[in-house]
Amino acid sequence: MKNYKMILQYDGTRYDGWQKQGNTANTIQQKLETLLSDLVKHSVEVFGSGRTDMGVHAYGQVANARLLWNKSEEELLLAINDRLPEDIAVLHVEEVPLRFHSRLNARSKRYCYRIWNSRRPPVFERKTVFWCKEALDVEKMKEAASCFLGSHDFKNFSSAKGKKSTVRTIYNIDILQQGEEIQISFHGDGFLYHMVRILTGTLIEVGEGKRTIESIAKVFQEGTRQDAGFTAPAKGLALMEVFYE
Amino acid sequence: MKNYKMILQYDGTRYDGWQKQGNTANTIQQKLETLLSDLVKHSVEVFGSGRTDMGVHAYGQVANARLLWNKSEEELLLAINDRLPEDIAVLHVEEVPLRFHSRLNARSKRYCYRIWNSRRPPVFERKTVFWCKEALDVEKMKEAASCFLGSHDFKNFSSAKGKKSTVRTIYNIDILQQGEEIQISFHGDGFLYHMVRILTGTLIEVGEGKRTIESIAKVFQEGTRQDAGFTAPAKGLALMEVFYE
Numbered sequence: 001m002k003n004y005k006m007i008l009q010y011d012g013t014r015y016d017g018w019q020k021q022g023n024t025a026n027t028i029q030q031k032l033e034t035l036l037s038d039l040v041k042h043s044v045e046v047f048g049s050g051r052t053d054m055g056v057h058a059y060g061q062v063a064n065a066r067l068l069w070n071k072s073e074e075e076l077l078l079a080i081n082d083r084l085p086e087d088i089a090v091l092h093v094e095e096v097p098l099r100f101h102s103r104l105n106a107r108s109k110r111y112c113y114r115i116w117n118s119r120r121p122p123v124f125e126r127k128t129v130f131w132c133k134e135a136l137d138v139e140k141m142k143e144a145a146s147c148f149l150g151s152h153d154f155k156n157f158s159s160a161k162g163k164k165s166t167v168r169t170i171y172n173i174d175i176l177q178q179g180e181e182i183q184i185s186f187h188g189d190g191f192l193y194h195m196v197r198i199l200t201g202t203l204i205e206v207g208e209g210k211r212t213i214e215s216i217a218k219v220f221q222e223g224t225r226q227d228a229g230f231t232a233p234a235k236g237l238a239l240m241e242v243f244y245e
Numbered sequence: 246m247k248n249y250k251m252i253l254q255y256d257g258t259r260y261d262g263w264q265k266q267g268n269t270a271n272t273i274q275q276k277l278e279t280l281l282s283d284l285v286k287h288s289v290e291v292f293g294s295g296r297t298d299m300g301v302h303a304y305g306q307v308a309n310a311r312l313l314w315n316k317s318e319e320e321l322l323l324a325i326n327d328r329l330p331e332d333i334a335v336l337h338v339e340e341v342p343l344r345f346h347s348r349l350n351a352r353s354k355r356y357c358y359r360i361w362n363s364r365r366p367p368v369f370e371r372k373t374v375f376w377c378k379e380a381l382d383v384e385k386m387k388e389a390a391s392c393f394l395g396s397h398d399f400k401n402f403s404s405a406k407g408k409k410s411t412v413r414t415i416y417n418i419d420i421l422q423q424g425e426e427i428q429i430s431f432h433g434d435g436f437l438y439h440m441v442r443i444l445t446g447t448l449i450e451v452g453e454g455k456r457t458i459e460s461i462a463k464v465f466q467e468g469t470r471q472d473a474g475f476t477a478p479a480k481g482l483a484l485m486e487v488f489y490e
Contacts, residue, residue: 008370057369079246081289081366119325121334123254124302 001066003100004076007092008032008061013127013235014019014087017054017060028052028088032063035083036129040067046096049109049242053194055234056129060091062242064102100241108171110187110241113200113232118180125227128234129181138177144206145184147174147216148199156219157199157228158192166192173205185240200230248345249321250338255275258372258480259332262299264304273297277308280328285312294354294487296441298454300479302373304357305336307487309347315489339437349485353416355432355486356377358445363425374426379450380456383422389451390418390429393444401464402444402473404474411437420448421432430485432489439476447474 008111020030029046036044049062069076077093084090114123116129117136148157148170170188170193184203186196202219205211211229219227255273265275281289294307303322314321322398329335334470350405361374393402393415400411415433422428429448433442447464450456456474464472 011368022312072286078364084366086366086371087368089368091365119323120336123256123332123334124304124373126331180446 001068002095002099003064003066003098004069004073005062005064005094005096005100005102006070006080006090007058007088008058009091009175010061011127012052012055012057016052017050017056018050018052018058018121025083026031028058028061029063031084031088032065032080035080036065036067039079039083042068047102049106050190052239053234053237055199055237057235059238060241062106062244063077064100064101065176066098083173091181092114095199103130105244106190106242107245108187108189108243109191109239110243111191111196112238112240113175113186113196114236114238115184115200115204116180117177117182120180122180123154125181127235128238131234132204132206132208134206136182138175138182138207139183139209140209140213141184141203144203144213144216145175147213147220152236154195155191156223156225159194159198159225160192167193168192181190195239197232197234197237198225198228199228199235200229204232205229246313246343247340248309248311248343249314250307250309250339250345251325251335252340253303253308254334255303255306255334256299256372257286257302258302260386262301263293263297263303265287265296273303273306273426274308276329276333276366277325280325281310284324284328285314287313290348292419294351295398295435295484297484298442298479298482302483304478304483306484307347307351307489309341309345311343313416340442350489351435351487352490353432353434353488354436354484355430356441356487357483357485358429358431359481359483360429360443360445361425362420362422362428362448367425370426373483376447376479377453379453380440381427381449382454383420383427383452384428385454385458386429386448387420388454389448389458389461390392392419392458392465393418397465399437399485401468402440402447403436404439404443404470404476408434413437413440441477442477442482443473443475445474445477445481447478450474 016026018028026075032046047064080090114129116131172187174185176183177225252454261271263273276295277291292311326334361398363375396414419430
């Protein structure tokens with residue numbers, strides 16, 4: 001058995017997210033496990049760096065799997081891509097030490113949320129952006145984003161349940177306006193369930209003038225999930241990169 | 246009656262091309278005529294600058310139609326976009342003189358053909374590029390493209406039938422390589438049926454080393470359609486811009 005690390009790209013539109021579920025085969029993880037099991041003729045488990053929600057995309061998801069494979073990494077990559085549907089691709093395959101685990105060893109992640117900020121409809125980008133017709137004040141959004149930097153308890157900016165720690169560290173939030181598109185890039189040590197989409201929804205509300213920057217500190221201190229912004233739609237979100245040691 | 250000029254964008258994937266046909270309503274022209282007739286409560290004919298084939302896209306198709314409309318251009322634009330499916334949009338509407346005709350008055354057009362030149366699959370671009378896995382020699386393609394510049398009888402580089410003139414003038418062909426993508430931009434006074442796709446197919450064969458640059462002059466002089474390159478797939482092609490006086 002060898003352990004292989006893979007970098008994956010997928011258009012999440014047609015899928016029920018990354019994580020396999022009891023009653024549906026329509027997840028990325030399930031597709032990969034079925035394909036790899038067929039290819040190497042033994043049962044394969046695929047470990048992702050983390051879940052992506054239904055409809056969320058990935059440009060650089062990382063996964064690993066232990067396989068009986070005697071040919072080269074390049075041949076494995078081509079064999080997988082030959083069998084994948086055209087909305088999923090493997091960009092890179094490499095053999096890694098057996099102890100490597102794509103989730104447990106991940107140090108940080110970068111997500112990007114794309115907003116189409118125009119009256120004009122996003123014909124060609126419609127499946128990978130959230131269309132916001134009202135003009136957003138990007139400078140205000142940048143100012144608001146700085147409230148999220150550093151280590152905080154992001155419980156009220158997430159749909160997380162249970163008793164696990166909800167403290168996370170955001171290293172950087174970049175907001176870039178290019179033509180009719182606004183891209184918000186989040187780099188952090190980890191993100192709670194729905195956290196990037198709720199942070200984005202909160203920033204959009206600031207940009208629309210529906211929420212003050214001061215309201216953010218209050219949500220951290222004394223608020224609940226209801227006091228934070230809306231959950232921005234899945235289709236604007238993409239997992240860009242997973243960083244390791 | 247006022248005459249309105251419209252600039253249109255569409256993702257051609259789901260449609261049977263621009264031009265309405267007897268037995269299908271699934272063309273862009275038919276969609277627009279039905280929608281506009283419903284909106285203005287009289288029968289409407291929409292004139293396009295030219296046909297686009299089944300599966301071809303447009304970033305800047307131009308059309309005109311005569312309408313009984315008493316509100317503003319802006320209100321017309323919003324009313325149309327509200328009623329269009331999300332893969333078609335109107336970018337601009339303006340009233341023009343009654344004599345304006347989007348096809349008859351067109352002076353030149355610009356098309357762009359997108360080639361994805363990589364072993365890696367084009368996950369997010371898969372519906373708007375032609376995937377060519379073999380590395381193309383772009384410098385050779387640029388040299389070959391210069392053979393098409395100026396006025397020529399392009400009959401052998403088209404699927405044109407009938408007795409109309411097949412002489413056309415190409416002002417410019419720009420070939421741009423950006424990362425894994427090669428874009429070929431064609432600007433000319435007009436293009437015959439399948440002409441841009443056959444010119445592109447011929448350039449791809451040169452880039453692959455399957456055809457010499459000298460073979461192009463021979464196709465003009467003594468060849469037939471069979472001697473020119475293959476017809477590159479529709480999905481890589483887009484009508485970018487139509488120019489008027």
